[in-house]
Structure formats: C-alpha cells, structure tokens
Amino acid sequence: MLNLKPIRDRLEGPFTPFVIHLSDGRSFTIPHRDFIAIGKSVISIVDRQDSTHTVDALHIVSISDPARKRDRISR
16 A cells, blocks of 8 residues: 555644645645545545646655745746
8 A cells, every 4th residue: 555644644633735746747736635635546636727637646756845935936
C-alpha cells in the first residue's frame, strides 16, 4: 500500500493550503480540503476550472506550501 499519510496529515486538524507536485511536472494547489479525495492508491483533485484529475499516488513526488505573493519574483 502506498504511503499517502503526508497528504492525509495535511487534511487533518486546522487546514492550510498546499501544493501537490507530480512526476510529469504538473502541480495542483489544494485551497481547501473539499478539493481533494484520497483513495487507497489514488487521489482525485478538483481544480480551479472545476475539472477533476485522478492521480496515481506513484506519480506524487512532493507536497509543499504554496508560494506567497511576496516570495514570487516579478519578471
């Protein structure tokens, strides 16, 4: 069984947004716990356009906090 515990941990207790990074370079921001569902080996994510993405847990490479606006470099 794949270890989805870090994502489950982010959904418990007081929620803070986070980003899921995938092996193909895509990232999904999870703004609220209602935007993600966790199965045994897959997760389903609803994005800002109301599209659903089902991701095999093997493709999750990391999770992180979203960049704050002041942390972003303007170009």
